Amino acid sequence: MSQYSFGFVYVLTNKIMPGIVKIGMTAAPEEEKPMGLFTTGLPDAFEVVFRAITSHPAELEKRVHDQLKEKRYRPNREFFEVTPELAATTILQARQETDGIKAWAKKSQLYLQDGDRLLLSMRTGQVLFVSAYPSVIAPEAEMIDLWQVHTDGDTLELYFTDDPAYLPNDEPHSPETGTHTADNDIIIYKERLVPGDRLLWMDDTEPRFISALFESKCHCQLIARTRDPKFTAEGYPKLINVDTSWTASSQVSAAKQYVCSLPRPRTWAARHPGVAKGWTDGAWKNAPPANWLQQLNQKPVNRNTQ
Known part of the structure; x- marks a missing residue:
């Protein structure tokens, strides 16, 4: 039985939410995540603009959320008022700790x-x-x-x-x-x-x-x-x-x-x-x-x- 597996931490954008990104984690291929978020309440789908593979997805997501907490749109949501580039850089830097x-x-x-x-x-x-x-x-x-x-x-x-x-x-x-x-x-x-x-x-x-x-x-x-x-x-x-x-x-x-x-x-x-x-x-x-x-x-x- 395997002991270690991969997960993903991803960055999503949506045309109707300029200036805001969603940062989350999943054990499934990240292509499935935007489809699950595309409900009848949204006029446009989310797009995966960045993803990072990791052996510690939960820990990596938490580190990224903590580092960007001042930019969080709402305390109980995974949306942040940062650029996709800053979100990606933060994930990569945090991954050097969680998977370093x-x-x-x-x-x-x-x-x-x-x-x-x-x-x-x-x-x-x-x-x-x-x-x-x-x-x-x-x-x-x-x-x-x-x-x-x-x-x-x-x-x-x-x-x-x-x-x-x-x-x-x-x-x-x-x-x-x-x-x-x-x-x-x-x-x-x-x-x-x-x-x-x-x-x-x-x-x-x-x-x-x-x-x-x-x-x-x-x-x-x-x-x-x-x-x-x-x-x-x-x-x-x-x-x-x-x-x-x-x-x-x-x-x-x-x-x-x-x-x-x-x-x-x-x-x-x-x-x-x-x-x-x-x-x-x-x-x-x-x-x-x-x-x-x-x-x-x-x-x-x-x-x-x-």
Whole structure:
């Protein structure tokens, strides 16, 4: 049974209410929310102008409402006298707290399983380290990848599944989670993790070193997104590559060594297994979006209603 799931915090506008936006949350696709608000009492429909995916929708919505409380139209309503741009900026800034490294570091090592969905909201300069045991008899794990964040608010979406056939690492087959009107962040990188892989998220820019450790008990589709892509001096996108000028601090180096020396994971799979060796082949199915976001499953139609 999954422990973590996604929700949405959204911004709606309506032509008959200039200067006012509605800020709310939902576990369902945000396209359904405006339809539910479009009643016979309104001459025009609401429009989704912004949405943010989050692992903590209730907490994120509360933070945003608290920060904009002076602009609230009425105390008991979710309407605010702010621009859509200010509402979106407030949501993104608040998400760096609700889904940031400090939020996830409050938990001890997280063991993720089939159906879990996590959103990590990152800050510039943070680094992420992926380790894996090369074999079940290896004395310790090895570094597989080292990534660096280049923009505040860049995100990692982690989708865990028992089926490795749904995990491409080239052409995206993951859900876009967006609307026809609200734009999605740009996918800048995609990778897959296998059972036993560990992801260590680190920040040594704070007054004290902080980290969050995740261990995959199954397969994982990892997607990095940004709203503000960065480029090298030559004009190439940075993606999540480590800058050539970056040097690991003693705290980062010690944390990496600690993770590599941890006992063998609870579950393990080879990163490059090969069908001939008896492993299930990976990335041969085109997973429907509902496989990644259960909210996208089509609801049954109630034929008794008119």
